[in-house]
Amino acid sequence: NAGVMQNPRHLVRRRGQEARLRCSPMKGHSHVYWYRQLPEEGLKFMVYLQKENIIDESGMPKERFSAEFPKEGPSILRIQQVVRGDSAAYFCASSPWTGAGELFFGEGSRLTVL
Amino acid sequence: KNEVEQSPQNLTAQEGEFITINCSYSVGISALHWLQQHPGGGIVSLFMLSSGKKKHGRLIATINIQEKHSSLHITASHPRDSAVYICAVKRDTGNQFYFGTGTSLTVIP
Numbered sequence: 001n002a003g004v005m006q007n008p009r010h011l012v013r014r015r016g017q018e019a020r021l022r023c024s025p026m027k028g029h030s031h032v033y034w035y036r037q038l039p040e041e042g043l044k045f046m047v048y049l050q051k052e053n054i055i056d057e058s059g060m061p062k063e064r065f066s067a068e069f070p071k072e073g074p075s076i077l078r079i080q081q082v083v084r085g086d087s088a089a090y091f092c093a094s095s096p097w098t099g100a101g102e103l104f105f106g107e108g109s110r111l112t113v114l
Numbered sequence: 115k116n117e118v119e120q121s122p123q124n125l126t127a128q129e130g131e132f133i134t135i136n137c138s139y140s141v142g143i144s145a146l147h148w149l150q151q152h153p154g155g156g157i158v159s160l161f162m163l164s165s166g167k168k169k170h171g172r173l174i175a176t177i178n179i180q181e182k183h184s185s186l187h188i189t190a191s192h193p194r195d196s197a198v199y200i201c202a203v204k205r206d207t208g209n210q211f212y213f214g215t216g217t218s219l220t221v222i223p
Contacts, residue, residue, distance in 0.1 A: 031209065042215040043157075043200065056210065091157060093211075101145020101164065101204040103211060107156035 002027070004094050005074075006106035013082050014114050021109045024074040025094030032075045033103070034060075034067060037089040046090075049075055082113045117141050120201050120214035127221050133188040135217045137201030140182065148175050148186045149200040151216070157200070160186070191221045 005024040013019050025032050034046040045059040049069035060067065064082075069075040079086055092106045118139045127133050137146070148160045161168050161175040163184065168175050172191075177184040188195055201214040 033211065035213075043202075043213045045210070045213075048209060093157075095209075101147075101162055103147060103159065103162075103202070103204070105149075105157040105159070 004029075004092055004104050004106035006090075006092050006109050008109060009107060010110050010112070012112045012114060015083055016081050019079040019082050019086070019111055019113075021077040021079075021090050021092075021111070022074040023077070023092030023094075023106055025092075026096075026104055029094035029096050029104070031095040031097070032069050033093045033095070034075070034077050035091045035093065037091060037108075039088070043091065046077070079111070082111070084113050087111055087113045116214070117212040118201055118203055118214040120199075120217050122217060123215070124218045125220070127191050127219070129192060129221055129223050131191050131221075133191050133195075133219065133221075135186045135199050135201075135219070137184045137186070137214055138182060139184075139201075139203045139212070141203065141212065142206040143179075143182075143203040144206040145204045146177055146184050147200075147202040147204075147211075148184070149202055151198045151200060153197075155197075160199075188219075193221045193223050196220050 030051050032049045035043040047060045047067045048056040064080045066078045089108045089110045091108045093103050121136045146163045149157050151157045163177045172189045174187040198216040198218050200216045204211050
C-alpha cells in the first residue's frame with residue numbers, strides 16, 4: 001500500500017515560468033491538503049480538496065496559484081509566473097474521510113526559483 | 115495568536131537525556147498528531163492521539179483533553195532523534211488541521 005506520492009521531489013524554475021506539483025493520495029483517501037513550508041518556517045495551510053471540489057482555499061494566494069483534484073489522477077498544485085518568494089517545500093497530505101483524524105504526508109516537493 | 119503553541123522552540127540535549135516537548139492548543143479537537151521532520155526530509159506522523167497515552171519504543175505521547183495540552187517524551191535520547199517535532203491538531207468541527215511552529219531538537223553525542 002503505497003503512501004502519499006509527490007512529484008517531482010525537486011523542481012527548479014526561472015522567474016516567470018510555471019511550476020506544477022503533483023500529489024497522489026494514499027489508496028482510498030479522498031481528501032487532500034497542500035501545505036507550504038518556507039525555509040526555517042513552519043507548515044502553512046494552502047488548500048483542502050476533495051475529489052473534484054475545492055473545500056477550503058483560504059490559505060492560497062489569490063493570484064498565480066491554483067489547485068485541482070480531478071476525478072481521475074493526482075491532485076495538482078499549479079504556480080504560474082513563479083517568483084523567488086515561491087521557493088519553498090510544498091507538502092501534500094491525505095486523509096481517508098472527514099471524521100478521521102488521520103493525516104499522512106508525502107515527502108514534499110522542493111521548488112527553487114532562480 | 116496561533117491555535118497551537120509549542121515549547122520550547124529549540125532544545126539541545128546530551129545523548130541519553132530525557133526530553134519533553136509541550137503542545138497547547140486553544141480549539142476543540144478530535145485528534146492530535148506528533149510529527150517528525152528531519153532536516154531537508156519528509157514529515158512522518160509519530161503518534162495520533164485523542165485521549166490518554168501512547169508509547170512506541172523510546173517515544174511516549176500524552177494528552178490531557180480538559181487542559182488542552184499534550185506532551186511528547188523521548189527517553190534515552192540519541193543523536194538520530196535530532197529533528198523538528200511538530201504538534202498538529204484536527205478540529206472537531208470542519209476538516210482543518212492546525213500546526214505548531216515546531217520544536218527543533220539537537221541531541222549531542
